[in-house]
Structures are given as C-alpha cells and as structure tokens.
Amino acid sequence: MLPWKRVLRPLAALLLTAAALAVPAGSAHASAAPSSGWNDYSCKPSAAHPRPVVLVHGTLGNSVDNWLGLAPYLQHRGYCVYSLDYGQLPNVPFFHGLGPIDKSAQQLSDFVDKVLASTGAAKADLVGHSQGGMMPRWYLKFLGGAAKVNALVGIAPSNHGTTLSGLTSLLPYFPGAEALLDAATPALAQQIVGSDFLTKLNAGGDTVPGVRYTVLATRYDEVVTPYRTQFLSGSGVRNVVLQDLCPLDLSEHVLVGLIDRIAFHEVANALDPAHATRTTCASVFS
Template sequence: MKRSKKIAAVLTTLTTVVASAFATVSAAPAHAAEGDTSVPPEITMPGSPDGIPSAGDGPTKLLTYTASLYALAHPGTNPQGANNFNCKPREGQNPVVLLPGTNSDAYASWSMYSPKLTKLGYCVFSPNFNGLKMLPNFAYTGDIRVSAKAVSGFVDRVLDATGAKKVDLIGWSQGGGPLPNYYITKLGGDKKVGKLIALAPSNHGVGSQAVSKFINQTMSEAEHEQIESAFAQAHIAAYEQQLGSSSFNKELYGNGPVTRPGVTYTIIEGRYDDTVMPFTNAFLHEPGVKNILVQNTCRDDHASHINFTYDTNVYQMAVNALDPDHAKPVTCVFQPFLG
C-alpha cells in the first residue's frame, strides 16, 4: 500500500509538471453557458477563424504522419473540397461533418476522406477547435464538453447554410466517441444527426484498463482532482477525460444508454488498435448500433489507431455506412501496422 501511494505521488507530480509545461504554450478554455453555441476566441485555432480552416486547400495525403506534418507547417489547411458553405446536398443526402481525433485537425485527419467524399457528391465540412495554439495541428486537446458546444454551433451553421434538417457525422477516435456522443446526448444533437459513423472511437477509454483503474482506485480523491485540474489548466483535459474510469467518461457512459432513437450508429474498429485498448472498448452494445470489426472482412488489415483514417478498407466501410442502400463489396487491400 505504501508503495502504491509513492507511485501515485510520483505520477501526480509528473502529471503536474507535464501539464504546467503545456500551460506555458496554451490558455485555458472559457466554458460557455449550457445551451450557448458561440465559439469563445480562446478555443479557436490558428488559421481557422470560427473553427473553419481558412488557409487554402492542401494536397491529398496517404499517411497520417505526412498529413500531420503538413498541417503543422501550414496552420488552418483545409481538406480538399471541405467547408464549401454554398454546397447544397443532393436529394436523399445529408451534409457530412468530419470530426477529427485528439491531437489532430481537420486536414491531418481527413485529407484523404474529404476529396473522395466530395467526388461522390457529398457536401463535406470539418472544423478545428479547442487545441494547442503553439501546435496548430493539435486540435481537440481541451475539455470535450467545450469542444462539443463548439461543434454544436458549427453543425447549426452547416444546417443554416445548406438548408438541410440533419447532418451525418463521421468521426475518428475522440471525434467518433465522446465528442459526438456528448453533443448528441447532452446538447440536443439527437435532433440534428442522422448517422454517426465512428472510426476507432474512444468510447470506453484509451490505454490499458490497468492504468485507468490505478489512477482512480489507487489515488486519493484529492490527488485525482489535482490531476484533472492540472490537465484542464494546461488545455489537455481531453487526455484525462478519455481514460475509461475518468469522471467525464463515467458521466457520459455510466448513466444508461448513450445512444438515442432516430440516430443510426455504425462503429468500425480494428483489432490492432494500440490506443483504444482493448479494441473492444470502441464498441457500443446498445439499440441502433452496428459494430464492425475490420478483420472480419479484411483479414490482412493491420492498421493501427494512428493511421485509421488513411485505411482504404475502412474508408469503403464508412462509405457503405453513409449510403447503405448503395453499399458495395469491400475490396480488401493489405494494410501494414503503423504505430
């Protein structure tokens, strides 16, 4: 027991030091009032006024690493075809909003998806919010509640511009799990979302359960609150919130079903996910959810979490979920593990 307390004390100290270091390059977000969908300037990202990437379209990339490096060098890069607010959806289609993961922005996450979906005739949108301003490709590190409120306002803007009644969401990691689920369950998104297609979503926690358990069960309540506070002050609250036993995760997923009637849910996950661990943490076993394990269709797909939005097999599955009436057989392509 003494050893556990010593480890807890060391971890608390290290967490505070790391969080303080991040705090020197980032301001804490302002919490909007419940129901307020305005975007505080504190959570806008460089090159993305009002959350809209405005630094010009970037080239299509084939790897998350090259896309992320390009995003870092060119803040506010727009994925090709995205965020055309003059776009009008075809009959039977909803606008598609692509939600990035933690430590990622619209371009880094979706430089492959956006031009492909645009060519298929979809109106595509993707926002940047609530990250580290000194690392402009690191969006969505801040409090997930604040990010969800910003996304709520962005969706309203998309609906107003396109004249649509609902959007379809495709999200990766945080952007497929806690972020849209908070929006749908807490902020009225269930009335504005037709489909949620979640790619490797962090629904029930990232990292091993042992780590998540240790933080909550070994540490005292005061130590845990200290960690939460340090992460929030450093604008990296989303890291702690995505632990399976965080208070945020318990609030969102621990009070009954997280799904809502009227929303169609598709979860696509791979067994080689090295961030959402075990990979089954991604799945929701609730009404209205279709859980897809990539390897049940494409045995030689070894894509890790980090490169999941550049997996062409996953893309085909996501497009089929977007338009199930015109679904096509997936042509499997070997995917290497890129950790």
C-alpha cells in the first residue's frame, strides 16, 4: 500500500464512524413529526404523566428519524411527546446537530419554553440520544434550564466526549484537520474527548441540583467510546449498562436509540420512577 493511502484510510474511517450517528439509509426524512403522531400542541398532560417529554436527537439526526420507535412508544403510554430539530448548518438538509452546541442548547431552551406554554406544565422531561443526551446539560447549567426540567435521560450520551474507538488520536497527524473539523462541523469537534467545550461543561461537577439524571449505555457502543465516558457522577444520577439488565441486548450506538425496547423500557422507568417495573430481556414484549 502506498504511504499516502495508509494515512488517508484511518481518516476516512474517522469520518465514516462519525456518519454512523445518522439514521439507516432509506428512512423517511422530514422536518417535523408526523401530524398524526407526536408534536401535538393540543395535547394536555394527564395526572398520571403531568410533564411533557421533549426528545432531543443526536449528531446527524433529525426530529423524526431518531424517534420513529421511542416517540410512539411513549405516546402509547399516555405522554405528550415533542421533538425538535437543532444545530442546522446552511444548505445541509435533514442531517442536523452539527452546529455549535451552545447555540443548539439555546434552540432547546426556546423549544422547551414553547412546549411548556402550550401544555401549561411547570416542567418538562428531556430524553436525548448521543449529543442529544449531553447538549441539554449546557441548557441546564448555563441557560436556566434547571428550573424548567425535572429529569434528563441520556441514551448513549457523549457526556465526557469520545475517542471514536481511538480514531480521534490520529487528527494531530493531519495538519489543519482539527481546525477544519471545528470550522465545518463544530459539534463534531466539540464532542472529542478533552475539547474546550466539554471541559467547560463538566467543570465544577456533572450535574445541577433539582434535576434527576439517567444514563443508558451499551457495551457495544462504537461511537461514544469508551462507553463509560457516558456516565455522570453526582447526586440524582443513575448510570445503567443495558447488558446488565439483558445480556442478550446487542444494540450498538445507533440501534440503541432507534429500536431498543430494553432502552425504551428504562426510559419509561426513568420518566415515572414511582411506577417503575424491572427491566429484563422480556421487556422487549412490553
């Protein structure tokens, strides 16, 4: 193999791994949830489920494709469910969550305000996948979100960044690559272990008072790595490895947010801990 090919192949692998955050090819893209489904602004939370649930997609995701499994699952259980698009880049349709994460957090703040005004609820619950499980922590910590949020559930969240299975260590060998990544897709650069963004986010502790945190991680995550970087420390935190609940769960980073009913069952438990039921492999039938 020519030396330049030996150098470029790992870089291509880095970009392809990042692309794994996107939904599988062939899924139906849209800019808003189906009119017959969630994002129903006439929905009023019930006494059993008094808080609306806001779903926050991951990097290269969008408000529909990320939630074709979980949104109906929660709707069927009586929740008012909403999802937003955030982190859009100019001339990049469908694939969002690429812009500066602090700006995305402001978009989340505005969206939560809209949901609370519509539903009349005092607080919302947030459920996010990948970046969508980490970005809300900026909203909670720096944008006043703690007063408006009861719980944050992160599915494979990038809380302490990722090494992309070690591939990010190759970036220094490509002069200008880090600057290009930061300029072209800021959110990707900000999710690398040790970034300035993550250093500021996690300084002084992972959590803020008054919010319950749940992290759902899979040992087979190949995108947010090592998978234990997803965990949070602090009061009001529950870190869960899905294989501890069901050893047969083989979901990796993308599937755990799209179709994993073990994860879905744990999300429901986190949203309503007073009525939580044990999650096992049989939970796929619940």
